[in-house]
Amino acid sequence: MKTLAKAVNEGYVIAWRNLLGVRRSMDWLFAAVVQPIMFVLLFGFIFGGALGGGQYREFLVPGIIVQALAFNSAFTVVGLSTDLGKGVIDRLRTLPISRVAVMVGRTLSDLAVTVVALTVMSICGLLIGWQIRGSFLDAILAYLLLLMFAFAMCWIGALIGLVVRSPEVAQSAGLIWLTPLTFISSGFVPLDSLPGPLQFVAEWNPITAVMNAIRSLWGNPPAPGTTTLGSESWPVAHALEYSLLSSIVIIAVFVPLSIRMYRRATARQ
Amino acid sequence: MTAAEPAVDMAGVAKSFSGHRALEHVDLSIPTGTVLGLLGPNGAGKTTLVRILTTLLQPDAGHASVLGHDVVTESAQVRQHIGVSGQYAAVDVNLTGFENLWMVGRLYGLGRSGAAARARELLDQFRLSDVAERAVKTYSGGMTRRLDLAGALVARPRVVVLDEPTTGLDPRSRMDTWSLVRDLVSDGAAVLLTTQYLEEADQLADSIVVLNQGRVVERGTSDELKSRAGQECLEVSADIEHLDDLKDAMTLIGDGRPVVETHLCRARVSVRDRRADVSALLKLLEERDIPVLDLSLRRPTLDDVFLELTESAQTEGPSA
Numbered sequence: 305m306k307t308l309a310k311a312v313n314e315g316y317v318i319a320w321r322n323l324l325g326v327r328r329s330m331d332w333l334f335a336a337v338v339q340p341i342m343f344v345l346l347f348g349f350i351f352g353g354a355l356g357g358g359q360y361r362e363f364l365v366p367g368i369i370v371q372a373l374a375f376n377s378a379f380t381v382v383g384l385s386t387d388l389g390k391g392v393i394d395r396l397r398t399l400p401i402s403r404v405a406v407m408v409g410r411t412l413s414d415l416a417v418t419v420v421a422l423t424v425m426s427i428c429g430l431l432i433g434w435q436i437r438g439s440f441l442d443a444i445l446a447y448l449l450l451l452m453f454a455f456a457m458c459w460i461g462a463l464i465g466l467v468v469r470s471p472e473v474a475q476s477a478g479l480i481w482l483t484p485l486t487f488i489s490s491g492f493v494p495l496d497s498l499p500g501p502l503q504f505v506a507e508w509n510p511i512t513a514v515m516n517a518i519r520s521l522w523g524n525p526p527a528p529g530t531t532t533l534g535s536e537s538w539p540v541a542h543a544l545e546y547s548l549l550s551s552i553v554i555i556a557v558f559v560p561l562s563i564r565m566y567r568r569a570t571a572r573q
Numbered sequence: 574m575t576a577a578e579p580a581v582d583m584a585g586v587a588k589s590f591s592g593h594r595a596l597e598h599v600d601l602s603i604p605t606g607t608v609l610g611l612l613g614p615n616g617a618g619k620t621t622l623v624r625i626l627t628t629l630l631q632p633d634a635g636h637a638s639v640l641g642h643d644v645v646t647e648s649a650q651v652r653q654h655i656g657v658s659g660q661y662a663a664v665d666v667n668l669t670g671f672e673n674l675w676m677v678g679r680l681y682g683l684g685r686s687g688a689a690a691r692a693r694e695l696l697d698q699f700r701l702s703d704v705a706e707r708a709v710k711t712y713s714g715g716m717t718r719r720l721d722l723a724g725a726l727v728a729r730p731r732v733v734v735l736d737e738p739t740t741g742l743d744p745r746s747r748m749d750t751w752s753l754v755r756d757l758v759s760d761g762a763a764v765l766l767t768t769q770y771l772e773e774a775d776q777l778a779d780s781i782v783v784l785n786q787g788r789v790v791e792r793g794t795s796d797e798l799k800s801r802a803g804q805e806c807l808e809v810s811a812d813i814e815h816l817d818d819l820k821d822a823m824t825l826i827g828d829g830r831p832v833v834e835t836h837l838c839r840a841r842v843s844v845r846d847r848r849a850d851v852s853a854l855l856k857l858l859e860e861r862d863i864p865v866l867d868l869s870l871r872r873p874t875l876d877d878v879f880l881e882l883t884e885s886a887q888t889e890g891p892s893a
Contacts, residue, residue: 310682317679325667328708395663395724398627399680400652 311402318396318409322383323416335379336417340372340425348432351492356528358433363519363527365434367491369425370515373418373454374486380414380461381478386471393566404563411458418454422447437523446521449547453514456551459558466565490515494527495540507537510550516543578641580605580732580763581626585635588621595621596787598635605731608754608764610778610795612771612879617784619767623736626765627657639732656730658722658738666710670701670720673709674727681728695723700749715746722750726757733757734765739773751776771875781875783882790882798878804828807850808841810867816840819865822857826850844870 326336347368348361356363387393387406396406436443461478468477488498488505489512498506506512519526520543526532539546579602588596596618603609613619624630625637628648636643642650664673671692678688696705699719709717718738725733735754739747754764754777768774774781775795783791783798791798807827811819816833819840823831827842827850834840844850847870858865 314680317676321665321668321672321676324672325665328667391659391663392665394624394629395657395659396680397629398652398655398657399677400649400682401680405680 307402311405311408314401314405315408315412318406319413319416322410322413326413326417335376336420337424339375340421341428343368343372344425344428344432347492352432355493359525359528361432362434362524364492365425365429365432366519366522366524367489367515369422369429369450370453370489370511370518371486371491372421372425373450374457374482374511375479376414376418376421376454377457377461378475378478378482379417380410380458381465381468381474382471383414384410384462384465385469385474388466388469389471403567407462407559407562407566411455411462414458414461415451415455418451418458422450422454434524438521442521442523446518449514449517449521449544449551452551453510453547456554456558459555459562462562463558463565466562485509486511494530496530508539510547510554513539513543513547513550516540517547520544579603581609581637581639581765583622583626583635583637586622586625586632586637587634588618588625588630588632594787596625596632599784599787599789601782601789601792603732603763603765605763606758606761607779608758608766608777610774610781611765611767611784612769612774612781613767613784615769616786618787619784620736621787622784623657623734623765623767627655627734628652653728654731656725656728656733658725658733658735664709664717664721664724666717667708669706669708670696670712670716671705673720674724677724677727683727691727695726699723699753715742718742718746719749722753730762732763732765736767737769738766739768739770747773771879775875783879785882791878795875799873799875801878804843804845805847805870805872806841806843807854808839808867808869808871809854809865810837810839811863811865813838815863815865818861818863819858822854822861822863825857826853838866841871 326333344365347364352358352361352364384393387410393406397403438446464477465474468474488502489509490506491511495503495506495512518524581601581603583599583601586596586599587594599618599622601609611619611622621630625632626639626644628644628651631645636645638644639651640654642654644651665676668676671689674692674695675688678691679685681688683691693702693705696702699722701716701720701723704712704716709720712720718741722735722738725735738754739750742750751773754766757764764777766774766777778795780794781792781798782789791801793801807823809819809823813835816835816838820831820833823840823842826844828845829843831840831842851870854868857863
């Protein structure tokens with residue numbers, strides 16, 4: 305218990321350090337605030353006009369929110385690889401702190417950035433016609449689900465950051481796999497409109513599950529011209545369960561993997 | 574541990590990276606209150622040795638301990654007692670000087686006010702109080718290095734590892750760092766100092782270990798190393814037309830035959846008895862009316878030692 309309390313305390317100090325860096329560097333401000341606003345407005349009005357106006361925008365906002373949170377995991381990649389490259393992590397490893405403290409600190413601070421981005425995007429969404437039609441409790445549940453998903457994505461980002469080790473590569477390595485993953489989903493178009501194999505992938509994509517789960521919880525409509533959020537396949541019918549499960553699995557797999565990689569990565573010359 | 578036990582002890586330490594031997598059977602020890610200078614060309618294994626001592630790497634063979642704690646099995650205790658300042662200043666440029674030190678203090682387990690007090694104290698000691706509240710990215714290179722050093726001393730470590738602490742520093746900051754190392758030692762710390770500046774090792778180190786291609790090729794005090802590199806010599810320059818006369822005169826003094834470097838207009842001869850040889854030569858120059866341009870007694874420098882010992886690294890192809 306004492307060890308755990310110590311690790312959490314150290315993680316908190318490191319998260320504080322990371323967040324000071326976020327507040328003082330302009331690119332992070334851009335990433336947490338400007339980019340989400342841009343996403344919502346661009347997609348909302350460029351696709352929105354052609355695809356169904358107000359109803360499309362209400363359908364779109366949850367998708368955009370999930371995509372932006374997934375993209376935020378790239379900050380974890382860049383943050384960790386930068387610290388590795390500059391020797392900050394080596395320095396921290398010579399201090400008598402828990403080995404998980406650095407990783408916990410990094411993912412916590414990225415989660416805090418995510419909260420800011422989530423708030424900004426929700427306000428922005430409200431301004432362009434998105435709204436929460438479900439109950440207060442369901443709405444809170446949807447936000448908690450999003451945070452858990454974002455936290456899980458950070459740990460994937462952590463592993464990538466430790467593997468690539470170079471901030472320059474990290475930027476693209478952190479984003480490249482996310483672009484197809486977030487687009488082959490129910491984020492922007494109805495699942496039914498996708499060709500067969502892509503539809504299958506999209507249905508089983510955990511990102512689709514998160515998008516559909518929060519749409520249900522917030523009471524947002526399906527895409528214009530459709531009546532449901534997708535087919536009758538299991539992951540679509542059980543979006544809430546499947547999204548929870550996949551976040552838990554990601555955390556259970558990537559936390560130990562990242563911690564192992566952290567020990568090894570810093571042990572290289 | 575007993576008083577006689579050295580603060581740092583390494584025996585038979587070896588480390589390879591995918592077939593390349595970075596360190597081979599390295600022994601060294603650092604008694605409390607002394608500085609060990611670790612010299613070697615790039616790629617000699619200095620950084621690997623430092624990383625093993627600071628628990629960042631595990632040795633393949635041999636063992637290393639700090640204040641009696643093994644760096645592998647008791648790494649947590651080792652980290653309590655060491656302070657490390659790396660080759661590259663590992664400070665956070667977005668944080669202020671104060672915040673950097675405060676964070677390190679907190680991570681060492683100091684309370685909020687304790688960490689703040691210690692940070693202020695160190696900022697003062699390192700002449701950084703004026704810029705304490707400014708982000709480190711506005712600091713000069715010298716200031717950043719000083720802050721990095723201060724960070725190594727937050728927990729008043731008994732063993733301090735300084736990996737090329739003055740690389741890239743201006744002369745003033747270098748002198749500051751030297752006096753700081755002397756203070757640390759007089760307070761009883763043991764210091765491992767890696768450096769490429771031989772003068773630095775000469776100034777600070779109680780004992781010197783020269784690494785080359787992962788092996789210890791020489792060890793001893795600075796004076797011992799120099800005396801092993803050869804005798805003192807008397808070096809005289811003259812205009813080219815007087816070189817032959819000069820050579821003849823120098824044949825009559827010193828130890829062995831003089832060596833003439835015609836292209837440098839210079840001759841030198843090893844000496845045994847400085848006073849007798851110098852005055853004998855001066856007398857000969859006077860009698861034979863040989864004008865000289867320059868005359869000096871030269872002891873071998875640490876550079877001579879270093880170059881001689883590490884020559885193989887330069888001649889035997891790539892080693893970095």
